[in-house]
Amino acid sequence: MHLLTQNPISQQAFKGVALASFLMRIVIILVLACLWVLLAATPANAQSKTINYTSTQLEKRDFSNTDLEGGVFVAAEMREANFQGANLKSAILTNGNLLSANLAGADLTWALADRVTFYKANLTNTIFVEATLTRSILDEADVTGADFTDALLDRYTVTKLCKTASGVNPVTGVATRESLGCP
Template identity: 50%
Template sequence: MILSKFKRRLFNILVVITLASIAVLLDARVAIAQESAVNYTYSEIREQDFSHKNLVGGVFAAADARGSNFEGSDVSNSILTKGIFIKTNLKDANFTSSLMDRVSFENSDLTNAIFRDAVATSTIFEGATITGADFTDAILDRYQIYQMCKRAEGTNPVTGVETRYSLGCRD
């Protein structure tokens, strides 16, 4: 009986040590991931070249990226709230699951961009080229959807989804 209690305590101690070790390792991995994420909050990054970059989890909150080039970049799971992306090249960029509340994409090139599961409330797409863009399950303002449906065309080459279908446009 005493030996059984000792084994149980030893087992419990080993479990606690193992769980603590795993927690430390996971925390270290999260810290490393955070260190590698870009943070351009309130930055002036006009006419910069971010093409074909891994910007996953990046923060571009209130950043002024007018005229910049994000062609082919992975900007998924990022925060772009209040960002200014006017006349920006966003061709083939991936914004899956990004938060882009109150962003201006006016007159930008969003050809074949992916906005799946993104939140883009109060975001402006006026004059933007959206040919082949995929907005599947994105949260967009009805007025923006209405405006984009007037010019929506093409099929996204990565997802295979038609732009009109992803926006829920009526034929």
């Protein structure tokens, strides 16, 4: 310290370095604070937009032409519900019951619909692109014009669907039989 007090140039340089260091710390603190606020706010916004109907009674409810993207319908009772034209992209329908439901023209791209009952459901022109439908029941469902491109289905289910599959999806332009890989 004795050298700094005797040399005014060294003292000014020391003050300049100290000021620069102080300003740099302030900038870093502000940047970190902004990042913390942004990261803390993002999950809250995502969660507030998520629709969650887990284990809910939704029988005969009308969700036609509704944006339900990313919605959660795990173990939901949706008998005879109307999802006609609904956006169900990336929705989770695991263990759901859609017995006799209307999903005509609905978009279930990337949906997780494993172990779902689609028995006697109207799946006309429904889009199941890259959806997971393993262990789901599609018996007596109308799949005319449905697009199953790159969907994950059990072989047994595909074989059964190929017996009645027909039509072309009006949105994607893909034939139902082609999307199922029917012979």
